[in-house]
Amino acid sequence: MKKLTIFILGITFAFYGCKKEDLSKEIPSCIQESINQIAAGEVWNPPAKVYSFTYDNQTVYYFPPRCCDIPSLLYDKDCNLICAPDGGFTGRGDGKCPDFGDLAADQKLIWEDDRN
Structure with missing residues (x-):
């Protein structure tokens, strides 16, 4: 029983001790603001x-299409819209990329x- 407890504790520490890669430092603030706006709205x-x-x-x-005829959006690091690579009425975006x-x-x- 003691070995099983130690094993379970070891697995627990290994699982919770692993750090998820923190990408938030790499995300431009304007992209993070867009994410915050989506997160504050209704679940897609x-x-x-x-x-x-x-x-x-x-x-x-890249922000994938929300649904149906809504195009995806592709931004550069300064939040300049580059194009809509896919989605929209044709499914092929705006044709700019x-x-x-x-x-x-x-x-x-x-x-x-991850909201429900």
Whole structure:
């Protein structure tokens, strides 16, 4: 019984001792403000997510389509809208960055709305 207790405690400390990578320091304040606005509103279906990618030699921030005919949004580090890579009525975004799906690299999930 003592060995089992020590094992469970060891697993617990290992699990809770692991630190989640803190990406908040890397997220530009304007992107964080957009995330805060989404989090303060109603829960999206599907839940909202924000990703970072490397695209066109820069870090960009991708907000996937909310639903149906709503386009995704792609921002640079200064929150300048680059394009809508996908979604919208055609599903192909606004056509301003048709190569995003092929050239975007280093995908990182930086935020996901975990509310129900």
